[in-house]
Amino acid sequence: MLDLVALQQLWLSFGAEANIYDVDTSVEPLDDIVELVRQAGMSEADPAAFAEDGPLFEMEQEPFLCTVFQPSRAVRFVDTARWLVDDGTANMDTGDDDAINAAVQQAGFLGLFGEDQFAPFRVTRLCVSAAESGQPPEDERVVDLGVVLTRQLDGLSFVGQGGNVVMYLGPDLVPTGFERTARRISGVREPVSGWRGLDDVLGELDTFWGPFFGGTYTVEDVRLGYLELGRLEEQDVIQPVYAIDLNLSGGGGGADDPTPDSARLVQHVTPAAVNGIGPLMPSPEPAEALTREE
Amino acid sequence: MADFTSVEYGVEWNSVAPVPGTECGFAALPATKRVAVAFADRMAKSGHAEAFRWGNANAWASDFEHPAVNPSGNSLVAVDGVHLVYFAGHGAQEEAASFASDHFGCRAYYANMRLGVNKLRWLVLDLCGAVTSPVPESVVRVWSTPTSGDPAHPNQGPCMVCAFVDHGFPGINTERGADFAVAVSRGTPVGTAWLDSAFARSGSDVNRPVAIACGGTLDEARFRRDRGTLAERDAGPVSSRFLASKWRR
Numbered sequence: 129m130l131d132l133v134a135l136q137q138l139w140l141s142f143g144a145e146a147n148i149y150d151v152d153t154s155v156e157p158l159d160d161i162v163e164l165v166r167q168a169g170m171s172e173a174d175p176a177a178f179a180e181d182g183p184l185f186e187m188e189q190e191p192f193l194c195t196v197f198q199p200s201r202a203v204r205f206v207d208t209a210r211w212l213v214d215d216g217t218a219n220m221d222t223g224d225d226d227a228i229n230a231a232v233q234q235a236g237f238l239g240l241f242g243e244d245q246f247a248p249f250r251v252t253r254l255c256v257s258a259a260e261s262g263q264p265p266e267d268e269r270v271v272d273l274g275v276v277l278t279r280q281l282d283g284l285s286f287v288g289q290g291g292n293v294v295m296y297l298g299p300d301l302v303p304t305g306f307e308r309t310a311r312r313i314s315g316v317r318e319p320v321s322g323w324r325g326l327d328d329v330l331g332e333l334d335t336f337w338g339p340f341f342g343g344t345y346t347v348e349d350v351r352l353g354y355l356e357l358g359r360l361e362e363q364d365v366i367q368p369v370y371a372i373d374l375n376l377s378g379g380g381g382g383a384d385d386p387t388p389d390s391a392r393l394v395q396h397v398t399p400a401a402v403n404g405i406g407p408l409m410p411s412p413e414p415a416e417a418l419t420r421e422e
Numbered sequence: 423m424a425d426f427t428s429v430e431y432g433v434e435w436n437s438v439a440p441v442p443g444t445e446c447g448f449a450a451l452p453a454t455k456r457v458a459v460a461f462a463d464r465m466a467k468s469g470h471a472e473a474f475r476w477g478n479a480n481a482w483a484s485d486f487e488h489p490a491v492n493p494s495g496n497s498l499v500a501v502d503g504v505h506l507v508y509f510a511g512h513g514a515q516e517e518a519a520s521f522a523s524d525h526f527g528c529r530a531y532y533a534n535m536r537l538g539v540n541k542l543r544w545l546v547l548d549l550c551g552a553v554t555s556p557v558p559e560s561v562v563r564v565w566s567t568p569t570s571g572d573p574a575h576p577n578q579g580p581c582m583v584c585a586f587v588d589h590g591f592p593g594i595n596t597e598r599g600a601d602f603a604v605a606v607s608r609g610t611p612v613g614t615a616w617l618d619s620a621f622a623r624s625g626s627d628v629n630r631p632v633a634i635a636c637g638g639t640l641d642e643a644r645f646r647r648d649r650g651t652l653a654e655r656d657a658g659p660v661s662s663r664f665l666a667s668k669w670r671r
Contacts, residue, residue, distance in 0.1 A: 182467065183604065212614045213648045214668065252621070256647075257558035258640055258666040261566060261577065265558035274670065276623055287624045289595045294623065309623075345449075358597045358623075360604070371625070376449035393589050394451065395625060410596060412452045415438040418479040418523075 129346045129375070139326045142352045145319075146282045148401060149366040152314035157185055157198050160242070165194045167238050168205050168306070183360055200290060201312070202359035206305030210298055212272065214256045218299040219269040224251040231275035231295035240293050240308050247285065249278040249292070272304055273297045279310050281354050287371040287397070289358030309359050313366060320368060322402040329370060332398055336409060337374070348373040348393065352400055355408070368400040369408065426607065427652040429505040430541075432474040433462040434481040436511030438522050446528035448520050453596050454510040457548060461508045461599030468607035473504045481511075483521045486530035488539070490572050494526035495534060502540040505655050506606075508599060513549035513590075516564045520549075535568035538580025538636070539659050544612055544652075545583050548599070548620075552585035553632050553669075560587075561634055561667045569636055569662040578659035579636045581650055584616040587630035587669055595622070606652055613647050613668060621670050632669035636662040 130138065158175050165173045170189045178185040178196065185196040191209040196202070222230075228248045235241060252274040259265035279291040286292065290309035298304045337345055355369040374394050399406040435458035439450040455477060462475050476482070486509075487495030488502075501507045512520040518529035532552070537545055554560045569579030598619045605615035613633030620631035635650060637643025638661030646654070647666040654660075 181608070184608070186608070212611075212617055212668070214644060216644065249624070252670050254617070254668060254670050255557065256644075256666070256668045257561070258643060258664060259558065259562045260640070261570075261663050261665075265562050268556075268558050271668075274621070278624065289597070289623050292623045358595055358601070360597045360601055373625070376451075394453070395595075410452050410456045412450070413437075413455060415522075416477040416479050420476060420480040420482075 129348060130350070135326055135347060135350065138350055142400070143323055144283050146284060146354075146368045146401070147316045147319050148403070148405065149313045150315055150317045151364050151366060152312040153364055154314075155201060155312050157196050157201050159201075161194070161196055161203050164203065164239060165192075165205055168192070170194060170205070197359035199362045200309055200357070200359045202290065202307065202309035204305065204307040204359075206296070211296060211305040212254060214269075214271045215299070218271045220253070220271065220273060220299055222273060222301065226301075227251045227273045227275050227297060230297055230301040231277065234297075234303050235277065235293055235295055235306065238306065240306060242310070244310050245280040246277040246293055247280050249276045249285070251275050271299070279354075279356065284368060285351075285353045286356050287351060287353040287369065288356045290363075291354065291356030307359075309356065311356060311363060311366065317365065318403060320401040320403065323400055324370075324402055324404070329372070329398060333372070333374070333396060336396065337376070345374045345376050348375050355397060365405055367404050369397050369404070370400045372396045372398070425609070425653070426469065427655055428470050429652050429655050430471045430473050431462070431465050431506040431508070432472070432476075432501065432504045433458050433508045434474075434476045434485065435459075435509065436478060436481055436521050436523075438478050440522040440524060440528055444522070444524045444528050446520055446524070448512045451512065454548070456596040457599040458508060458510040460596060461603050464600040464603035465607070468603060470607070474500075479523050481521055482523055482525035483519070483528060483530035484526040486519060487534040488536035488572055491534045491536065497535065497537070498540050501545065502537065502542040504541060506544045506546075506652075507542060508546045508548065510548040510599065513547065513551045515551035516554055516560065517551075519547060532564055532568050536570065536572040537568050537583070539572045539575040539578060543581045543654060543657065545580060546602070546616065547583065547585040548590060550586065550590050551588065553587045555588060557587055557632060557667065557669055561632070561665060565634055565665060569665065571659065571662065575659045577662055579662035581636060581646055581654050581657060581660055582612055583634045584613065585632055585634070586620070587632050587671070590629060609651055609653075611649050611651050613650065617668065617670055630669055630671050632667055634665055634667045636660050637664045637666060640664050640666070
């Protein structure tokens with residue numbers, strides 16, 4: 129938990145020079161994808177081979193499947209025989225450093241970084257286990273690594289479901305798949321004219337969360353970064369935001385609740401620039417009235 | 423890309439806090455409605471058949487509990503009356519899904535569920551604490567009973583339960599429901615679709631999605647976990663002698 133003094137100190141560390149950028153929405157979804165997936169092993173890749181279905185373009189060349197998400201131009205390429213699949217015996221004990229080195233090397237070979245900069249963020253592990261009814265479970269095994277490389281701009285990391293490359297590595301550290309969500313920027317819409325202060329942001333939290341849920345919250349962490357949304361979402365501006373982790377507890381009735389409710393972590397995201405574009409959070413909506421019959 | 427299989431689905435969410443006087447206490451979570459509705463909208467656009475879309479006052483704990491365990495339970499005609507159900511809201515750790523509606527109670531206890539004995543093949547619980555760490559032991563402790571069948575279908579259950587380990591982590595990234603719907607509709611294995619859609623790519627905390635599959639043998643449970651798709655819609659209650667799980671941490 130960050131108290132007020134810690135928050136004030138944190139705020140003093142914010143203030144890099146940054147901009148509000150326009151996303152280049154004129155780029156064709158498959159613009160640079162074909163060459164990328166050819167490099168990854170899909171020799172028959174051709175723009176005409178991609179089938180459009182709702183928000184996706186997809187092309188399959190067994191065992192590979194390439195998916196392009198139209199709203200973001202994100203690309204995912206997987207080996208369907210191996211991606212997120214347990215071979216029944218694998219148990220990886222690869223350390224984070226080795227995983228990151230392998231992921232960066234593979235992503236570089238594939239040209240996934242383009243003209244953007246990425247930095248290692250997290251190594252995740254896909255684990256499996258099984259159990260027979262009434263018996264203790266098997267020990268868990270690690271069957272793949274998902275290395276998240278986060279986009280960097282103006283010295284800031286990206287936050288959100290986008291703004292990253294994820295390399296999936298199998299037991300031999302050979303990729304089982306990858307994805308890239310990094311919207312192309314066309315230029316600066318305007319420079320950040322100033323940063324929103326702590327009091328302003330705390331006031332927003334109180335306004336948003338205070339009367340709405342009636343419980344208490346604590347601030348667990350705050351990060352300043354550029355926001356990029358996930359692969360199915362439209363986004364035409366990339367701007368710096370404060371990503372604030374809150375721990376919610378209480379609310380409603382429940383003073384005598386026999387099953388104490390888990391506190392719940394949520395993330396509140398708000399424009400960091402004085403001239404930022406918002407709001408960004410889903411606004412509370414009126415609760416549904418009872419209309420259903422027994 | 424597999425052939426398209428149309429399924430019947432239902433969605434429920436709880437985005438508000440309980441009214442005063444309710445036994446349960448939990449905070450409102452506005453993002454859960456967006457997650458759930460996005461799932462439902464995308465499923466409809468993909469050509470699936472919507473059976474129900476119940477939020478807040480219309481989302482009831484009794485929809486999930488089996489009448490043989492709790493007489494007020496209505497699962498056989500509610501969640502177990504469709505192939506695929508997505509619930510977004512609060513969870514009490516290893517205990518229950520929480521409901522502000524307080525209709526025959528504010529919690530649907532996992533121990534009172536007997537899932538998949540009728541029509542339900544896949545249940546997604548987009549909430550906190552359905553599984554905790556360490557995962558293998560928690561899966562057995564929490565999910566053996568809800569997948570153990572009822573008197574008419576002993577040791578039978580659904581194909582899969584999808585959930586989170588420890589905290590679910592809502593924010594402005596509310597697309598995971600839609601992302602999941604797109605993926606399963608395209609023939610992606612259900613467990614793989616959930617792990618890919620719900621895995622958080624940023625943040626100081628992370629969503630740790632977990633998929634738990636049932637099977638009559640170890641190989642069957644593992645196969646269903648990694649390869650099972652909506653094409654298993656008519657598999658009927660499946661043997662739950664084995665549970666095979668996968669999760670990302």
